[in-house]
Each structure stands twice: as C-alpha cells, then as structure tokens.
Amino acid sequence: MNIERFQTDALLQSVFKDGYELEAEKLETLYSKSKRHQWNAELDVDWKRFEPDVDVLDRKQDFLSRLECVQELPEDQQTSLFKTASLFTVSQILHGEQAALMVCGQLVNAVPDMDGKFAAAVQVMDEARHVEVFARYLECHGVRFPIDPDLKRIVEQLLAEHDWEAKCVGMQVILESVALSFFRMGEDMAVEPVFKEFIPRVHEDESRHVAYGVLALEARIPELAPESRERLENWTYDTVTRIAGRAGKPSFASQFQALATSKVDLEAFLPKLIRETSDGRKLDLEGLNDPMAQTVLPNLMRVGLLPERHVPGYLAQGFKLDLDEQKVTDIHTFHPETKAVREQYRERGLDFSDPVQAGQLGA
Ligand SMILES: [Fe+2]
Numbered sequence: 245m246n247i248e249r250f251q252t253d254a255l256l257q258s259v260f261k262d263g264y265e266l267e268a269e270k271l272e273t274l275y276s277k278s279k280r281h282q283w284n285a286e287l288d289v290d291w292k293r294f295e296p297d298v299d300v301l302d303r304k305q306d307f308l309s310r311l312e313c314v315q316e317l318p319e320d321q322q323t324s325l326f327k328t329a330s331l332f333t334v335s336q337i338l339h340g341e342q343a344a345l346m347v348c349g350q351l352v353n354a355v356p357d358m359d360g361k362f363a364a365a366v367q368v369m370d371e372a373r374h375v376e377v378f379a380r381y382l383e384c385h386g387v388r389f390p391i392d393p394d395l396k397r398i399v400e401q402l403l404a405e406h407d408w409e410a411k412c413v414g415m416q417v418i419l420e421s422v423a424l425s426f427f428r429m430g431e432d433m434a435v436e437p438v439f440k441e442f443i444p445r446v447h448e449d450e451s452r453h454v455a456y457g458v459l460a461l462e463a464r465i466p467e468l469a470p471e472s473r474e475r476l477e478n479w480t481y482d483t484v485t486r487i488a489g490r491a492g493k494p495s496f497a498s499q500f501q502a503l504a505t506s507k508v509d510l511e512a513f514l515p516k517l518i519r520e521t522s523d524g525r526k527l528d529l530e531g532l533n534d535p536m537a538q539t540v541l542p543n544l545m546r547v548g549l550l551p552e553r554h555v556p557g558y559l560a561q562g563f564k565l566d567l568d569e570q571k572v573t574d575i576h577t578f579h580p581e582t583k584a585v586r587e588q589y590r591e592r593g594l595d596f597s598d599p600v601q602a603g604q605l606g607a
C-alpha cells in the first residue's frame with residue numbers, strides 16, 4: 245500500500261465566546277437531530293455479508309458502460325475495469341472524509357457562535373465514523389489508492405485558509421455537496437451488500453452537513469464587506485473549476501495510474517478512450533447527473549456566491565446559470581453556446597479557468 249503523508253501549517257483565528265445560549269433555531273435542530281442519529285460503523289454494519297466478487301456499483305448505470313471501447317473489452321477485463329474505477333472513487337472519498345474531519349475540527353475553533361461550534365463538533369464525530377467505515381471497506385477489498393494530487397491541493401488550501409467562511413464554502417458546500425451527490429447515486433447503484441448497507445447512513449449524515457453549511461453561509465454572506473465577498477466568489481469559482489475539470493485542465497488524472505493496476509491493456513485502451521470521449525457527437529450524455537449541476541452550483545447560488553460577472557465563465561464550462569430563476573442547467577462542453585462563449589474568451593485573450601479573468605468578459 246502506498247501511504248502518503250503531508251503537512252500544512254494552518255493559521256487559524258480561534259474564537260472563544262462567553263455566551264452559551266443557542267441563537268439560530270434551525271442549527272439547533274440540526275444539532276439535536278445529529279445527536280439522535282449517531283450510528284456505529286463497527287456494530288451497525290454487517291461486515292460478514294461482504295462479497296468480494298460482485299461489482300461495487302451497478303455497471304449498467306456507469307457512464308463507462310456507454311462507451312464502445314469498454315463494450316468491446318473481454319468480460320474479465322470489463323469486470324476488472326469497473327471494480328478498479330469504483331475503488332479509485334471510494335479511495336478518494338476516504339481521503340476526502342479525512343479532510344472533512346480535519347477541516348471540521350478547525351471550524352469548531354473558528355466559527356464565532358455557539359450554534360456553529362456545536363454543529364461542527366457533532367460533525368467531527370460523523371466524519372470520524374465515515375473515515376472508519378470507508379477505510380474498513382477498502383480493507384475488505386485489500387486495495388486503497390493514494391490521494392489524487394488535485395484533491396490534495398484542494399485539501400491543503402482548505403486547511404491553510406484563514407477565513408472560516410471560505411473553509412465552510414469549500415468543505416461544507418462544495419466538497420460535501422459532491423459527496424452528497426455521489427452518495428445519492430450510490431444508494432441507487434450499490435450492488436455489493438455491505439456497501440449497499442452503509443451508504444444510505446453516510447448519505448443521511450452528509451445531508452445534515454450540507455444543510456449546516458448552507459444555513460450558516462446564507463446568514464453570513466450578505467453581511468460580508470464587498471471585497472471579502474468578491475474574494476470568496478473568486479475562491480469558489482477556482483475550486484469549482486478544479487473539481488469539475490471542465491476548464492481545459494485535466495482533473496483527477498491519477499485515475500489512469502489506478503486503471504493501470506486493472507487487467508485492462510491500457511496502451512491499447514487509453515487512445516480509444518480519449519478518442520471516444522473527446523468527440524461530442526458520438527457521446528451519449530443523456531440523463532447523466534453531474535454533481536456540480538445537480539447539487540454544488542444550486543447550493544452556491546442559494547448562499548449568493550455565483551455573481552453575474554462569473555455567469556459567462558460557468559457557461560464556458562457547460563453550466564448555464566439563470567440567476568433570476570435560480571436555476572442551473574448542465575448543457576455540457578460540446579454545446580454551441582459553450583463553444584461560442586469560449587471563442588469570446590479566446591478572442592479577448594482571457595483565460596476562463598482563472599476567476600479574475602473569467603469575470604472580465606462583460607467588462
Ligand atoms: Fe463525511
């Protein structure tokens with residue numbers, strides 16, 4: 245196993261408050277709900293039901309199964325490919341859970357009010373349980389892939405970030421919403437019995453975490469000074485761009501190293517995969533749910549972090565935002581509107597993967 249260790253120096257402003265009454269009623273309700281819904285990863289999951297030879301997730305619902313280059317692989321290679329791809333994702337979720345545990349521990353210190361400290365504290369326990377359950381699950385498979393460099397960069401930035409609002413946006417709204425989407429999908433797609441058993445429990449915990457982030461930020465964002473708010477909007481844009489991987493920079497590229505450990509002959513398979521996925525006319529994207537469009541962007545819109553100036557930049561990534569209707573549509577990167585706005589950025593010499601330049605198109 246490849247175990248990596250990294251350190252970051254976190255400069256954190258910690259707030260002590262001599263005031264113990266809970267103010268925000270909704271947050272208090274979330275806290276009491278969390279106390280009642282604690283579960284035990286060791287005892288409440290029937291680990292004996294683990295089946296090593298079945299798919300983790302239903303391959304028929306996986307995007308990969310729509311590709312010709314996958315369909316033409318022999319059966320045993322397909323099985324190995326789907327298993328490796330699932331375990332790569334579960335490994336990244338595990339590392340994300342550790343990050344959530346650490347960032348949330350910081351939030352206990354940094355959030356200024358008692359409601360927030362309580363909500364963060366109970367979340368720390370939830371995240372410890374998630375780390376435990378995913379680590380244990382990967383142990384059953386005897387496989388764990390290292391943290392992807394893109395995820396590592398985001399985690400380092402989150403840990404080192406000074407403002408609690410930015411930590412809360414990055415962790416509670418962006419990363420947790422991505423995870424929430426995955427768990428929602430995972431509930432439908434899970435095949436392996438143990439995975440199928442614990443995913444709905446993790447899902448329930450995560451919905452509380454996202455709800456906490458959205459509630460806390462909805463109240464806080466309107467109070468921010470314009471320059472702090474602009475910094476946060478840019479920070480948000482940058483993080484979304486790096487996670488969605490739709491701004492011309494590859495994201496989560498270490499999955500190819502992971503796939504090299506499967507039975508698939510990558511030298512023959514990869515060129516076909518790249519050819520097939522870069523031709524928009526041939527791709528069947530119908531009904532695919534991207535976590536960004538489904539959960540992350542609607543939540544960011546709700547808390548007020550998607551400004552008018554970034555609408556063209558998000559469009560260039562295939563996310564069409566309607567701020568009046570509060571609606572997000574995933575039109576993908578092959579759409580004529582996406583191509584047209586990319587062309588405008590190109591003509592103006594602006595790089596839309598950069599939050600400042602992305603905001604200059606209408607200027
Ligand atoms: Fe979690």
Ligand SMILES: [Fe+2]
Nearest residue numbers: 344420450453
């Ligand atoms: Fe969480």
